[in-house]
Amino acid sequence: MRIQLARHLACVKHYGRNRNLSIDVLESSNGSECSEGFLKCEECNQLYPVIDGVALLLENVAEYISSRPSLLGKWILSSKTSAMKEYLKKISSTLTKLTSPQGHNLYEVDGSLYESYNWTQFDFDSNDRFLSLLKHKMYPNDLYNKVVHSTATNLDGAALDMGCSSGYAAFQLAKKFAFVIGIDLSFSFISEARRRMASLRQGNLDFVVADCIMPPFHPNRFDLVIALNIIEFMDTEQLLDRIHRVLKDDGEVVFSSPYDYNRTLQVNKVGPQSFRQLLQKSGFRIGSRYVTSESFIPWTLRINERTYLFYYVDYLRARKASKGKR
Ligand SMILES: C[S@@+](CC[C@H](N)C(=O)[O-])C[C@H]1O[C@@H](n2cnc3c(N)ncnc32)[C@H](O)[C@@H]1O
Numbered sequence: 043m044r045i046q047l048a049r050h051l052a053c054v055k056h057y058g059r060n061r062n063l064s065i066d067v068l069e070s071s072n073g074s075e076c077s078e079g080f081l082k083c084e085e086c087n088q089l090y091p092v093i094d095g096v097a098l099l100l101e102n103v104a105e106y107i108s109s110r111p112s113l114l115g116k117w118i119l120s121s122k123t124s125a126m127k128e129y130l131k132k133i134s135s136t137l138t139k140l141t142s143p144q145g146h147n148l149y150e151v152d153g154s155l156y157e158s159y160n161w162t163q164f165d166f167d168s169n170d171r172f173l174s175l176l177k178h179k180m181y182p183n184d185l186y187n188k189v190v191h192s193t194a195t196n197l198d199g200a201a202l203d204m205g206c207s208s209g210y211a212a213f214q215l216a217k218k219f220a221f222v223i224g225i226d227l228s229f230s231f232i233s234e235a236r237r238r239m240a241s242l243r244q245g246n247l248d249f250v251v252a253d254c255i256m257p258p259f260h261p262n263r264f265d266l267v268i269a270l271n272i273i274e275f276m277d278t279e280q281l282l283d284r285i286h287r288v289l290k291d292d293g294e295v296v297f298s299s300p301y302d303y304n305r306t307l308q309v310n311k312v313g314p315q316s317f318r319q320l321l322q323k324s325g326f327r328i329g330s331r332y333v334t335s336e337s338f339i340p341w342t343l344r345i346n347e348r349t350y351l352f353y354y355v356d357y358l359r360a361r362k363a364s365k366g367k368r
């Protein structure tokens with residue numbers, strides 16, 4: 043992570059209050075980048091490791107790694123300092139008690155959906171079997187381009203991409219905002235996004251591992267939040283509460299969703315109408331053209347050479363109003 047990013051981050055454990063983090067850089071690749079180290083909350087002493095350049099702003103790293111066991115070995119092999127090796131050893135000693143039988147995550151590098159998102163966002167080929175069959179020319183990343191194209195440029199503003207996966211939308215937003223940050227629970231996606239960031243030499247954005255339900259940010263920080271195709275993965279009411287908290291007054295939020303609950307275990311499901319009602323109840327003003335009419339925007343994932351998921355996603359934009367107001 044960029045060392046200067048530390049001042050934008052807050053401890054995830056003090057909901058709704060500002061608590062800054064200090065940074066202890068153990069390894070730095072070029073003076074401005076922390077490749078190994080710890081962020082620390084001075085109030086509760088919570089430690090957040092930075093491993094291989096990726097900051098993990100998580101309340102419980104041991105629990106996180108218990109559903110992603112293959113990451114721990116990689117982290118231990120790549121760690122360069124004795125302080126990090128000690129920390130990881132401590133984590134691995136608590137792991138046996140926590141390891142869950144599911145133990146597999148679809149969005150890590152060995153998971154079945156990892157390549158699908160790289161394909162949709164960056165790596166598709168216009169000669170692709172499925173895409174070349176379509177009567178109307180269409181690219182899998184059209185959705186993200188549409189979102190960014192419809193967003194006003196704000197060269198003093200800050201934007202947040204929640205559940206960013208490999209970061210395509212964040213890269214595009216960085217051309218319109220002073221500062222952009224992407225968060226995702228997948229360590230592999232965040233590493234991938236940071237690799238792409240380094241090769242593109244884009245200096246005004248960064249990516250960290252964090253949970254959208256416990257965002258590591260101070261209140262009222264962002265002019266724009268985008269939450270694309272993530273609402274099925276979490277309690278939507280909690281997500282809206284967190285977005286409301288980190289947005290500035292009148293800040294804008296953009297959602298897209300296929301409402302595909304086949305992929306998740308959520309019980310509190312929403313659809314186009316109930317989502318709009320919940321948004322208004324949660325203190326957002328929906329842009330007039332999105333209030334009643336749901337949208338059907340094409341979005342494709344390539345699962346493998348013979349399987350594609352073709353969705354029509356709903357798309358809407360809203361602004362933060364005070365809670366209770368519509
Ligand atoms: C369906 S993908 C959408 C990715 C991207 N926004 C897009 O539209 O291409 C869902 C993403 O959300 C991430 N995710 C799921 N639950 C999350 C949570 N609680 N906090 C942060 N990211 C989460 C997954 O790791 C995955 O990258």
Ligand SMILES: [Zn+2]
Nearest residue numbers: 053055083086
């Ligand atoms: Zn704290």
